[in-house]
Amino acid sequence: xxxxxxxxxxxxxxxxxxxxxxxxxxxxxxxxxxxxxxxxxxxxxxxxxxxxxxxxxxxxxxxxxxxxxxxxxxxxxxxxxxxxxxxxxxxxxxxxxxxxxxxxxxxxxxxxxxx
Amino acid sequence: xxxxxxxxxxxxxxxxxxxxxxxxxxxxxxxxxxxxxxxxxxxxxxxxxxxxxxxxxxxxxxxxxxxxxxxxxxxxxxxxxxxxxxxxxxxxxxxxxxxxxxxxxxxxxxxxxxx
Numbered sequence: 531x532x533x534x535x536x537x538x539x540x541x542x543x544x545x546x547x548x549x550x551x552x553x554x555x556x557x558x559x560x561x562x563x564x565x566x567x568x569x570x571x572x573x574x575x576x577x578x579x580x581x582x583x584x585x586x587x588x589x590x591x592x593x594x595x596x597x598x599x600x601x602x603x604x605x606x607x608x609x610x611x612x613x614x615x616x617x618x619x620x621x622x623x624x625x626x627x628x629x630x631x632x633x634x635x636x637x638x639x640x641x642x643x644x645x
Numbered sequence: 646x647x648x649x650x651x652x653x654x655x656x657x658x659x660x661x662x663x664x665x666x667x668x669x670x671x672x673x674x675x676x677x678x679x680x681x682x683x684x685x686x687x688x689x690x691x692x693x694x695x696x697x698x699x700x701x702x703x704x705x706x707x708x709x710x711x712x713x714x715x716x717x718x719x720x721x722x723x724x725x726x727x728x729x730x731x732x733x734x735x736x737x738x739x740x741x742x743x744x745x746x747x748x749x750x751x752x753x754x755x756x757x758x759x760x
Contacts (some may be wrong), residue, residue: 534647535647535649538753542753546707580755587757612749612753616745622745623649625740625741626738627737627741629737630734631651635653637727644702
C-alpha cells in the first residue's frame with residue numbers, strides 16, 4: 531500500500547488524511563461530525579480545515595464553522611476539485627507502481643524465507 | 646513534489662528517508678558517517694538500520710556495526726536491491742502523476758489569484 535503526499539511547497543502538502551477529512555465533511559455534513567468520524571478532536575479537524583484554506587488560498591469548506599455543535603458545513607467547488615484531483619493522482623500512482631510494489635513484496639518474501 | 650511511503654504492512658514501510666539513509670551508508674562508507682551526512686544522530690541512524698533489517702527479515706547493511714567510531718559498513722545485495730526498486734517506484738509514480746501534479750498546481754495558482 532502506498533501513502534502519498536503532494537507538496538506544493540515545504541510547508542504546504544495534501545495527503546490521504548487531509549483528503550479523507552474533506553471527504554468526511556462532505557458525507558457527514560459538518561466539521562465536528564467529520565472529526566468524530568475520523569477519530570480526531572474537533573480542534574484538530576478545525577485546525578486542518580484552516581490549514582487547507584491557507585494552503586489553497588481560498589475556502590475549501592463553507593458553512594457555520596464555530597462551536598462544537600455548530601451548523602452544517604460543506605465543501606466548496608474548490609475543495610471538491612482538489613480532493614478529486616488528489617484521489618486521481620493516488621490512482622495513477624497506484625497503477626503505475628504495481629510492478630514495483632509486486633517486486634518489493636516478492637523480494638521481501640524471498641529475503642524473509644531465507645532466515 | 647511527491648513523498649511516497651510503501652507499506653509492507655501497518656508497521657513496516659519504506660520511504661524516502663530510509664532509502665536516503667541506505668544510499669548514504671553506501672556512499673559514506675559507515676553508519677555513523679551516513680547519519681552525520683543525513684543530519685541525524687548515530688543512535689537514530691543505527692535504530693533505522695535495525696528497523697530495516699527487521700522489515701526485510703535479513704541484513705541490509707553489513708560491517709562493523711558497534712560504536713560511534715566503528716569501522717566501515719556497506720549495503721548487502723538485498724539492501725541495494727530494495728533501494729533500487731523503491732527509487733524505481735518513485736520514478737514511476739512521478740511520471741504517471743505529472744498531469745495531476747500540474748493540474749493541482751494550476752488549480753492552486755488560480756484559487757490564490759482570486760483572493
